[in-house]
Amino acid sequence: MAARTGLARKAAEGAKGARWCLGDAYEPHIRVQDVRRSNGKKSRPKYQGRELHLLSDLEVRAFRHFEWEPTVVGIEEQYYLEIEDTVRIAAEAGASHPLVIGTDDPFEMTTDLVIYHQCDRGERRMARSIKYSKDVELGLAETPVERRKVAHRLEKLEIERRYWTERNVNWALLTERELSEERQRNIEWLLSSSLDGARPDGFWQHAADLVCEALVAGDGARVVDLQRELDADGILGEADFTECLRHLCATRQVAFDMEQRFSLLRPVSDFAFAAAPLKLVG
Template sequence: MAKSKYAPSEAKYNRWIKEGRGQGDGANYLPWLTVRDVPSDGRSHRVFGHKCQRTHQLLSDVELAVFLSLEWKADVVDIREQFPLEREDTLIIASENGIRHPSDSGVQLYMSSDFLVDSLDPQCPRYVIQAKRSEALKDPRIFEKLEIERRFWKMKQIPWFLVTEHDVSPTLVQNISWIYPLEKDDIEDEFLVDKTAYYSEVFYRNERKFVTDICKDIDRTYNLPDGSSIYEIRQLLANRCFYFDMSQPFHQLIGKDLVAENMGNLIGARHVSNQ
């Protein structure tokens, strides 16, 4: 039987290290894992981030929710996802605490944390978040691996937090469920650029008007089927052409709440992430 493309190997790890994975910061950071490196059940996301001006690799809806929360926090200055832990350290921690270290096919795995966050908060300038579905925490083996991770960051004297869907704003989760099914890689760049420019001007001229009412007005003015404009807005939001405080219900947003992205950087990142 052919070996799975997802199977670990020392050769693969050495190649990733040479590529610079898990290194850098801001726009230059390369995550240890990408959505192409792990089996997908359709819940992974490649999302452009306005703070770091690059595409982030998110492996679950919970990670997406946490990421979008961090994106809007004014004190957050850098978000590094899928951050690798030094394997030498996790092996020692596992051995000293009688925990079986994660391995596969005889290869000791590199563990990773979902987010390493840099903040302007002097009380907590750097911290780590691991995002898990609450149902996964029923698995004792998951707890063992989390304990290795927790002890690793305690050794580094960096705060570590475990977050589940219950810790995320329900409104944010609703917004994600409404917007991100329209997240597609095959939408033409020209469409995104043109529509972003068009709606940016419309929102500027109607900054105090509800976005939903703006869209209804456009549909009526141009004799479009009901919902045409709101659908285009959803497409633009899913592709990160605009961003907003995702903890706020979409139907309560007004024109000035939607902030246009730097389209040059966005389009460039789309091309890089699709290679």
């Protein structure tokens, strides 16, 4: 991958690094097509009107994790770190700054994800580096060459940590141990939910009322038993029941443990209602 010196898509930083999320105007400093190799599949999911450039399966998992959080209002990937600052920080820390291959020129650094979230004091951001544990834990390195590579990555992470600390931004390292693959699958399945707009007006609201009434009355049963009962009585088809419950979960009106795969075989007690009144559009 070539360095983007002179062509860097830099995010303009304000005082102490504060700035608002740029939304669809944001451009990542590294794009999928810039990278020859990556840890797993490279991915470009749609988000807030633009393509995200995620360079590993784990970055996709982390993105889904934060996308699902209700307080998150924006996510920016492959976030450029001001090279003048990273070079200075590396010198202060006694760390080796990444170099452009075959030269003594410093290589521009990035942070995998910068997440903007809404809190009582307004919009704040946090920075997250996403790495597989084998790439950042010396104890997992099996050869001297691997240990040197891990040690160099740890130096880069320390530069990142200090960079964000100077800007009063919370930084942390996430590995696959903190990012559940099952949660990712649930999130992706829920977010792909789409109710059939060809149904008559009020159909889905009525279906939602039926599903919720069944869940309330069916404590102790399995969800699939309620689904089959409504279908057998000619009240609501099995496919419509499933799609309606899926939509209720996707819109956070019904909740379940996202660390376990969504299944109609689960007991009704695994699902909980939101405090707000249930409402579907369509």
